[in-house]
Amino acid sequence: MRVAIIGGGPAGCTAAYTLRKFGCDVHLFERDNRIGGRTSQIRKEGFNLGTGALFLMGGIYPRTNAILKELGHDKDVVPWKATTHVVDWDRQRYTARFDKITSFIMLPVFNFLDRLKIVFGIVKQFLSPGPKSLFDGAELAHYDHGETLDTWSDRVLGKKGTNYLTLPYMGFLYAVPLSWQSTPLFQGVVQQFYKLSLQVPPEGVGQFSEWLVEGTPGLDLHLSTPVEAVSIHDAGGYTVSAGGNSYDVDGVVMAPEPGVAADLLTGLIPPDSLAKLRNCRYSEYAHVQLCYKKNPWPNFPASIALPATNLRNWGACVLLSRRHPNSVPPGGEAVGVYFYTPPLANMTDDDIKREALTAVTEVFGAAPEPDFIEMFHYKRGLSLSPPGHFATLNSLHSEMPSGIVLAGDYFAHAGVEAAVLSGERAAYRLLGK
Numbered sequence: 001m002r003v004a005i006i007g008g009g010p011a012g013c014t015a016a017y018t019l020r021k022f023g024c025d026v027h028l029f030e031r032d033n034r035i036g037g038r039t040s041q042i043r044k045e046g047f048n049l050g051t052g053a054l055f056l057m058g059g060i061y062p063r064t065n066a067i068l069k070e071l072g073h074d075k076d077v078v079p080w081k082a083t084t085h086v087v088d089w090d091r092q093r094y095t096a097r098f099d100k101i102t103s104f105i106m107l108p109v110f111n112f113l114d115r116l117k118i119v120f121g122i123v124k125q126f127l128s129p130g131p132k133s134l135f136d137g138a139e140l141a142h143y144d145h146g147e148t149l150d151t152w153s154d155r156v157l158g159k160k161g162t163n164y165l166t167l168p169y170m171g172f173l174y175a176v177p178l179s180w181q182s183t184p185l186f187q188g189v190v191q192q193f194y195k196l197s198l199q200v201p202p203e204g205v206g207q208f209s210e211w212l213v214e215g216t217p218g219l220d221l222h223l224s225t226p227v228e229a230v231s232i233h234d235a236g237g238y239t240v241s242a243g244g245n246s247y248d249v250d251g252v253v254m255a256p257e258p259g260v261a262a263d264l265l266t267g268l269i270p271p272d273s274l275a276k277l278r279n280c281r282y283s284e285y286a287h288v289q290l291c292y293k294k295n296p297w298p299n300f301p302a303s304i305a306l307p308a309t310n311l312r313n314w315g316a317c318v319l320l321s322r323r324h325p326n327s328v329p330p331g332g333e334a335v336g337v338y339f340y341t342p343p344l345a346n347m348t349d350d351d352i353k354r355e356a357l358t359a360v361t362e363v364f365g366a367a368p369e370p371d372f373i374e375m376f377h378y379k380r381g382l383s384l385s386p387p388g389h390f391a392t393l394n395s396l397h398s399e400m401p402s403g404i405v406l407a408g409d410y411f412a413h414a415g416v417e418a419a420v421l422s423g424e425r426a427a428y429r430l431l432g433k
């Protein structure tokens, strides 16, 4: 079988890897000059900067782990014990561990009754039925009862539990108000708290896609080659037009963002299906990386700072050398400042950079000017999963014409595991397995 894969993020790379294992002739088309999509890395002056993703999440990423093992790289990923300062509205700070969600229960802001409510809420959730995979849209749909995360968290963990546990936690992961999110992901994180850990490949999360491509011998990789059109071929199958050439294939894996998939599928799928792809919600997302050749804070006692409430414009500050020393040149440091989505509507790029510098001074202390600053600003950064999202997107799979399958994290919600799972499933769907 000859297959074209459109998009070289973790979803497309996983689909390529899986299809090659079954002997398919695979062309992978990527618009950019590097693979990895929103996990890709930029190397500059000894710094290795993530354009997006920061970490993998241990036992709640089972398919990612299984593939790492198959590729022989499971021992290469480095654990990150992420000591975290939760910064209160009055600048008080409390220590927890982001990779141990239960450590938040011991924050001194909680009194005995607060803690009792949180522990009772967590135990009740732990004992309730829930999704096995937190990144499988079909399963998540089953546990989406139409409630938003803010009301669920207030009811089950209490208002203080929301402010000092759910908000900093989900604020870092998704950077949007809890009222924009459905409940199954966070409920699942609470249920599977004992599986959660943070891990980073030595060259950053983008290295996962690089390892996939290296582990796919015989793959025809076309970088800097955006696919411009997909049409039905007279003899059956499809013709894919990219970089001034045409490729006749038996099957297509569509793994770019859903808006691009909709453009390429216009005329091939019903208007209702196109609307589902086009209406898939994304958040605007910006993060700034401040790069210092000489580390101004070598002894800072934490690697992440998270605001307790959403009164600040930023949702996390991260010392990147603590995540993995290869992120910076020897003796250097880089700080990632990750912004909440709503304030971005009223901020220019200069505002964002200025505010990143202020945040870093507030959190880590005064420092000389960084040697350089890199900003990553996505109009469509993270796929969101408000109530109803999983069921709507999941129904798309049965609406595709024979020989075309969809992949991408948006079938669940942003996260490498969602992309990997969708890429594997897309490959199996195409193979009729």
Ligand SMILES: Cc1cc2nc3c(=O)[nH]c(=O)nc-3n(C[C@H](O)[C@H](O)[C@H](O)COP(=O)(O)OP(=O)(O)OC[C@H]3O[C@@H](n4cnc5c(N)ncnc54)[C@H](O)[C@@H]3O)c2cc1C
Residues within 6 Å of the ligand: 006, 007, 008, 009, 010, 011, 012, 029, 030, 031, 032, 035, 036, 037, 038, 039, 051, 052, 053, 054, 055, 056, 057, 225, 226, 227, 228, 255, 256, 257, 260, 285, 287, 378, 381, 382, 407, 408, 409, 410, 413, 414, 415, 416, 417, 418, 419
């Ligand atoms: C700032 C940020 C932080 C994140 N942090 C984390 C994290 O810490 N951990 C985690 O697990 N996840 C994180 N994520 C989410 C993670 O990056 C995504 O879930 C993952 O990249 C999704 O993979 P994908 O393959 O579905 O899509 P993408 O990574 O977006 O890949 C899609 C690819 O399609 C290509 N493409 C688009 N159009 C075309 C075309 N016409 N022809 C050919 N190619 C095309 C694009 O260039 C892109 O490479 C983060 C994301 C962002 C933005």
